[in-house]
Amino acid sequence: MNSPSRKPRVAVVFGGRSSEHAISCVTAGSVLAAIDPELYDVVPIGIATDGRWVLESGDPERLRIEGPDRLPAVDGDRATIALAPEASSTGLVVTEPSQPPRMLGDVDVVFPLLHGPWGEDGTIQGMLEMAGVRYVGAGVLASAVSMDKAYMKVVLAAAGLPVLPSVTVTAREWERDPAGCRERASTLGYPQFVKPARGGSSFGISKVHDAGELDAAIAEAVRFDPKVLVEVAAVDAREIECGVLQALDGTPETSLPAELRVGGDHEFYDFAAKYLPGESTEIDIPADLPDDIAAEIRGLAVRAFEAVGCEGLARVDFFVLADGRVVVNEINTMPGFTPTSMYPQMWAASGVDYPALVDRLIRLALARDTGLR
Template sequence: MNAHTDPAPDSPLDAPAGTPPGRRPRVAVVFGGRSSEHGVSCVTAAGVLGAIDRDVWDVVPIGITPTGRWVLAGEDPKRWQIEAGELPQVEPDEGPGVVVPLEAGSTELTTLEPGRVPEALGAVDVVFPLLHGPFGEDGTIQGMLELADIRYVGSGVLASAASMDKHYMKVLLAGAGLPVGPYLVVSPRDWERRADEVRADVEELGYPVFVKPARAGSSIGISKVKSPEDLDAAIEEARRHDPKVVVEAMVTGREIECAVLESLDGGTPATSLPGEIRVVAGHDFYDFEAKYLDEGNVRLECPADLPDEVVHRVRDLAVRTFEAMGCEGLARVDFFVTPTNEVVVNEINTMPGFTPFSMYPRMWEQTGLSYPQLVDRLLRLALARPTGLR
C-alpha cells in the first residue's frame, strides 16, 4: 500500500501539557443526544467503548438523554447494543448528572446528584463526540467545546454545520468545482406560500426524486418519490424532521463510499479503498431499516469492484471534498458512479456510522487499519490539534 492508502504508523503517545505524571490521557466519549439519531449514536458508542485501549486511555462515558440531560453513563458496551431489534436509549436515571465547563482553559467535569454535594470528576484531555444529526454533528457541541478550549475528535464548527446541511454542502462543493447532482431546496416559506410552484419545479427536475430533510442523517425522513401524487406526503414527512427540505434528482448509478482520515503529520489526508452498498431485497433504497435493522438484505462490499481509474477518481474526489468543506479528523464521502463511470458526489458525513460493522471502519479494515487502531488514531489526532482559532 502506498502512503496515500496507509497512514503512517503511530508514534508513542505523549500526554498533554499539564497532565500529572503517570496519568493516562482522559477521553470523554459523548453519545446519545436530542436528535432522531439518538439510538444510532448509542450503538456507535458501543463499538468505540469496546475498542478503546484502556491501558493507554482513561475513559469517561457520557450519555445525553433525548431531552438533553448529560449523565455519567455505563461503560459496558453491551448496554448500548441493539437488542431484539430495539435501539438503545440514554435514560434520565442512567447515572449522576454531568456539568460541562464553558470557561476557556477549564476542563474539569463535575457530577451532580440530588441531595449530594457536587463532586469533581476530573479534567478531560479530549472529547470523542459520537453524536449523529442535529444538536451534535451539526457544529453545536463543537462550538460548546471550542468555548472551553477542549480538544475533540472530528471537524470544527463550520465544517460540521455546513456538511450537515445538504443545501449548503452542495453549494460549497459546486463552488469548489466538484460534481454534484441536480437538486432544489424547499424552504418553509416556499412550501407554505408557493407550493404549486414547488410542485412544478420538482416536475421539471424529473421523477423519480429523493425528498430529504436538509439537516438529518441515517436516511431518517427520506422518501423515494416516483410520481407527483406522492410528493406532498414525502415533503411533509421530511418536514417532520427539518423545516427545510432538499429534493434531489435520482442519479442512476452504484452507491460508492470512501473513508477519509486526516494525516498525523499534517500531509494529504489518507483515503481508504472504496466500498459499495448493494440492497439485494426488501428495500427501495438504502433506508434506515436497511442500514441498522435488516442487514440480511444489504451487502456491503469492500473493496468495490471498480476499474482502477475510477478508484483513483473516487479517492481523489474524496480528499478534495474533505478539504473543500474544511473537515478535520475523519469523514465519509458518498458517491454515485454512473454506468458511464462518471463520479458524482452525493454527500459528506463528518461523523459517519462507527460501529465495527459500519462502512467507515470496514473500509479502513480492508485498507489495513483495524477498528481499535482507527479509534486510537482519531484520539491521537484530536490530542495533537491546537485549541483556539487555527
C-alpha cells in the same frame, strides 16, 4: 493537556436530541469497546433526548440494537454532568440528588459520537471551542456545512466537484406556496429523492416516482427538518463510499472504496438496510471498479474533505452513474462506527483495524491546538 503521571482522559459523548439518538448510542458502544483502557481513562457521557448530560454506563452490551423496536437510549435518570471550564483545565462536575457537587476530573479530549442536529452540525463543536477543549473530528464550519446537504452542495460545486441537481423547500414555503414548490421540484424530473436537509441515518427519506407522491414525501421529510432537499435520483447508479482519515502529520489519506448493494424489499439504503441485523444489503470492499474510476473517487474524496475544511475523519459517498461519471452524494464528518458501518469496515480492509482507527483519532485530537487553526 494531561500531566505525564496520568493517562489522557477521554470523554466519549453520545446520544443527543436528534432522531439519530439510538444510532449514536450503538456507535458509542462499539467505540467504548475498542478504546484501550491501558492507554486512556474513559468517561462515558450520555446526552438524553431532553438535552440533559449524564454520567452513563460504559457497558457496550447496553448500547446495541436488539431489534427494530428495541433501540438503545441514554438513561436520563443517571447523575447529571455539567461542563465546568476553568482557566487551566476543563473539569466535569457531577451533580446527584441531595448530594453536593463533586469534580469528576479534567478531560483532555472529547470524542463526540453524535449524529445529526445538535451534535454533528457544529453545535457541540462550538461549545467545546468556547471551553477550550480538544475534540475528535471536524470543527464548527465543516460540521455545519456538511450536515446541511443544501449548503454542502453549494460549497462542493464552488470547489469544482460534481454534484446532483437539487432544489430546497422550506416548511414555510411549502405552507405558503405549495404549487410553486411542486413546480420547482418538477424541473428535476422523476424519479427523485426527498430528504431532510440536515438529517441522517435515512430518517425521513422518500423515493418519489411521480408528481403524485411528492406531497407525502415532503410532509414526511418536514417531520424531521423544516428544511427539505429535493434531489435528482441517480437511476441505475452504483453507490460507492470512501473513507478519509488524517495521518498524524495532518495529511488526508483515503481507504479502499467500498460498494453497497441493497437487496430484498429495500428500494434504497434506508434505516433497516443500514442497521438492522439480517437485512440483505451486500458490501464489497474493495469495490470492483476500474483503476481509473477508483483513483478518481479517492482523489475526489480528498478534495471534498479539504473543500469543507474537515479535520480528523470523514466518509464521502458517491454515485457512479450509468455513463461512468462520478458525482459526490454527500460527506459525513462523523460517520457511523457501528459494527456494520462502512467507515470502520473500509479502514479495516485498508490495514487500519478498529482499535487502531479509534486510537489515531484520539491522538490527532490530543495533538491539535485549541482555538483558530
